[in-house]
Amino acid sequence: MSKARSALGRTVAAHSVLGLYTLIALFPVFVVVINSFKSRKAIFGDPLAIPTPSTFDPVGYTTVLAQGDFFLYFQNSLVVTIASLFFVLLFGAMAAFALSEYRFRGNTLMGLYLAIGIMIPIRLGTVAILQMMVASGLVNTLTALILVYTAQGLPLAIFILSEFMRGISDDLKNAGRIDGLSEYKIFLTLVLPLVRPAMATVAVFSMIPIWNDLWFPLILAPSEATKTVTLGSQVFIGQFVTNWNAVLAALSLAILPVLVLYLVFSRQLIRGITAGAVK
Amino acid sequence: MGALSLSKITKSFGNVDVIKGVDLTVNDGEFCVFVGPSGCGKSTLLRIIAGLEDASSGSIRIDDADITNAPPSKREIAMVFQSYALYPHLTVKGNMALALKQAGASKGEIETAVERASSMLSLDKLLERRPAELSGGQRQRVAIGRAVVRTPKLFLFDEPLSNLDAALRVNTRIEIARLHRDLKATMIYVTHDQVEAMTLADRIVVLNAGRIEQVGAPMELYNDPDNVFVAGFIGSPQMNFLKGAQLGGRGETLGIRPEHLGISRSEGQIPGTISHVEHLGGETLVYVRNVEHGLVTVRLFGEHKFSVDETVFVTPEPSRCYHFDANGQRIR
Ligand SMILES: Nc1ncnc2c1ncn2[C@@H]1O[C@H](COP(=O)(O)OP(=O)(O)O)[C@@H](O)[C@H]1O
Ligand SMILES: [Mg+2]
Numbered sequence: 001m002s003k004a005r006s007a008l009g010r011t012v013a014a015h016s017v018l019g020l021y022t023l024i025a026l027f028p029v030f031v032v033v034i035n036s037f038k039s040r041k042a043i044f045g046d047p048l049a050i051p052t053p054s055t056f057d058p059v060g061y062t063t064v065l066a067q068g069d070f071f072l073y074f075q076n077s078l079v080v081t082i083a084s085l086f087f088v089l090l091f092g093a094m095a096a097f098a099l100s101e102y103r104f105r106g107n108t109l110m111g112l113y114l115a116i117g118i119m120i121p122i123r124l125g126t127v128a129i130l131q132m133m134v135a136s137g138l139v140n141t142l143t144a145l146i147l148v149y150t151a152q153g154l155p156l157a158i159f160i161l162s163e164f165m166r167g168i169s170d171d172l173k174n175a176g177r178i179d180g181l182s183e184y185k186i187f188l189t190l191v192l193p194l195v196r197p198a199m200a201t202v203a204v205f206s207m208i209p210i211w212n213d214l215w216f217p218l219i220l221a222p223s224e225a226t227k228t229v230t231l232g233s234q235v236f237i238g239q240f241v242t243n244w245n246a247v248l249a250a251l252s253l254a255i256l257p258v259l260v261l262y263l264v265f266s267r268q269l270i271r272g273i274t275a276g277a278v279k
Numbered sequence: 280m281g282a283l284s285l286s287k288i289t290k291s292f293g294n295v296d297v298i299k300g301v302d303l304t305v306n307d308g309e310f311c312v313f314v315g316p317s318g319c320g321k322s323t324l325l326r327i328i329a330g331l332e333d334a335s336s337g338s339i340r341i342d343d344a345d346i347t348n349a350p351p352s353k354r355e356i357a358m359v360f361q362s363y364a365l366y367p368h369l370t371v372k373g374n375m376a377l378a379l380k381q382a383g384a385s386k387g388e389i390e391t392a393v394e395r396a397s398s399m400l401s402l403d404k405l406l407e408r409r410p411a412e413l414s415g416g417q418r419q420r421v422a423i424g425r426a427v428v429r430t431p432k433l434f435l436f437d438e439p440l441s442n443l444d445a446a447l448r449v450n451t452r453i454e455i456a457r458l459h460r461d462l463k464a465t466m467i468y469v470t471h472d473q474v475e476a477m478t479l480a481d482r483i484v485v486l487n488a489g490r491i492e493q494v495g496a497p498m499e500l501y502n503d504p505d506n507v508f509v510a511g512f513i514g515s516p517q518m519n520f521l522k523g524a525q526l527g528g529r530g531e532t533l534g535i536r537p538e539h540l541g542i543s544r545s546e547g548q549i550p551g552t553i554s555h556v557e558h559l560g561g562e563t564l565v566y567v568r569n570v571e572h573g574l575v576t577v578r579l580f581g582e583h584k585f586s587v588d589e590t591v592f593v594t595p596e597p598s599r600c601y602h603f604d605a606n607g608q609r610i611r
Contacts, residue, residue: 171363172366174351174358177351179377
């Protein structure tokens with residue numbers, strides 16, 4: 001009886017701590033969203049107030065949407081994020097499979113080399129990357145961004161996925177070999193489905209830095225046709241005047257796609273985390 | 280059609296020699312069991328036969344074909360794993376059909392082969408289920424069925440019963456024995472359990488630390504072991520090893536099975552005190568401690584009353600003694 005009650009107490013305590021944390025984490029998002037629907041005066045007058053009929057003003061959204069290219073920016077961000085994620089997951093899983101499955105000279109060294117990128121930020125190489133992109137004529141293309149983000153995402157992807165793949169039973173892969181499956185088939189039909197939770201974890205962890213990045217779009221693809229949302233929103237932030245309505249509206253809109261992608265991956269993500277991928 | 284011959288097979292991982300030169304012939308239709316302690320290289324040898332691991336040197340032939348460098352799927356073998364290794368995304372039927380599908384068999388052929396295997400192992404009712412919906416015993420039957428479907432020249436089993444509980448283990452063992460009689464195929468079966476080896480095998484290969492210690496029929500190994508290792512490994516409870524010199528025998532070590540020791544309260548060769556008694560109904564095991572020889576196991580048939588700390592005398596039957604030299608080799 002007392003044991004049951006103390007377990008209940010612990011559950012309540014744990015949930016209130018988690019609930020409190022959720023509130024704290026969501027509060028800034030909440031403030032951004034409510035203020036995006038208010039007039040400029042109301043934003044500064046009482047930033048924490050919920051919009052009322054008298055303070056409601058969709059001017060932020062109309063400005064953003066009237067700024068003709070915003071949909072293009074959005075599309076650019078989506079293309080870059082999804083394409084980069086696809087390549088990170090594809091190449092990351094392939095490299096992880098090779099590292100975990102095959103014994104070859106320099107296997108460990110190769111694994112370490114590929115993992116170094118986790119510790120060394122890719123931005124340190126910006127100048128060299130820019131030179132390469134100029135030399136190959138990729139400046140102001142989305143391809144440039146996709147290449148850089150793929151490179152940026154691979155180290156963590158390989159690290160997490162190869163740990164997971166080491167855990168997959170050798171017997172299963174060997175059974176496939178005896179039944180005549182090619183190594184590609186073994187990878188695609190036996191191994192990939194079993195590491196889905198890890199793939200989702202990697203997808204979520206790689207997605208947000210790519211979506212939010214301002215640095216590489218600014219340097220590699222600042223042209224009107226290739227701007228991403230994050231870069232596009234900067235037009236509303238001036239040195240002297242900032243159009244807060246528009247900035248908040250743009251930010252609120254920018255959260256949506258990430259939210260959708262997160263919901264797509266979340267069930268697998270939770271399984272991945274509880275399976276001990278990211279301890 | 281299904282004779283295997285290994286010649287001078289060795290295997291090293293880095294600078295660790297795991298298989299140290301194995302020569303072996305398995306005859307067509309034979310049930311051959313590899314037995315040995317954990318880590319002695321049984322699985323490695325089996326994987327080399329299957330082609331899942333390359334031998335460092337040596338050659339492998341099935342019938343007259345040299346398959347040393349053939350990929351696993353071209354060796355006409357089938358393998359059953361300890362962990363079942365069923366494809367989680369396929370139904371039982373899909374699992375059994377995959378190999379034939381990969382080999383390009385027609386729908387009709389696949390249908391017939393799956394039907395034959397599933398009726399043999401009574402899997403008919405499970406065909407549409409996925410592995411996750413099966414019990415351990417059913418999974419292992421499916422894994423065996425998947426091997427049967429292929430009609431291979433050679434069946435390989437790697438400790439297929441180790442993950443099953445005791446009752447299921449006995450049933451599945453009987454099923455595998457029946458399968459061997461029905462199919463008359465060559466089978467190689469790896470286990471660390473000498474009871475499985477004794478009950479299933481036509482011929483047992485005893486492995487120790489990457490070498491073959493002895494090859495022979497179960498009773499040959501039991502009655503005529505070549506060395507201390509085989510004598511100790513085959514038979515349960517284990518053979519007693521006594522100090523030969525003290526007993527006036529030849530050689531360094533005198534081996535005597537627990538059932539070939541007499542026990543008496545009044546007189547005998549080796550005095551000792553009883554340290555433990557196990558009553559198993561059909562037999563009674565008495566553990567006697569002697570200062571020189573250590574713990575000696577005596578196996579008596581039927582029920583016997585002995586109590587701990589009693590002083591008794593143990594006497595080996597002279598005709599049943601095995602003598603071993605200082606290197607553990609049998610002196611005949
Ligand atoms: N891939 C490998 N790399 C290094 N050592 C291995 C590998 N596979 C097996 N070994 C070693 O080889 C020895 C024999 O292993 P194994 O054949 O699995 O033994 P068992 O007789 O228990 O089946 C063990 O000592 C094991 O550590
Ligand atoms: Mg083994």
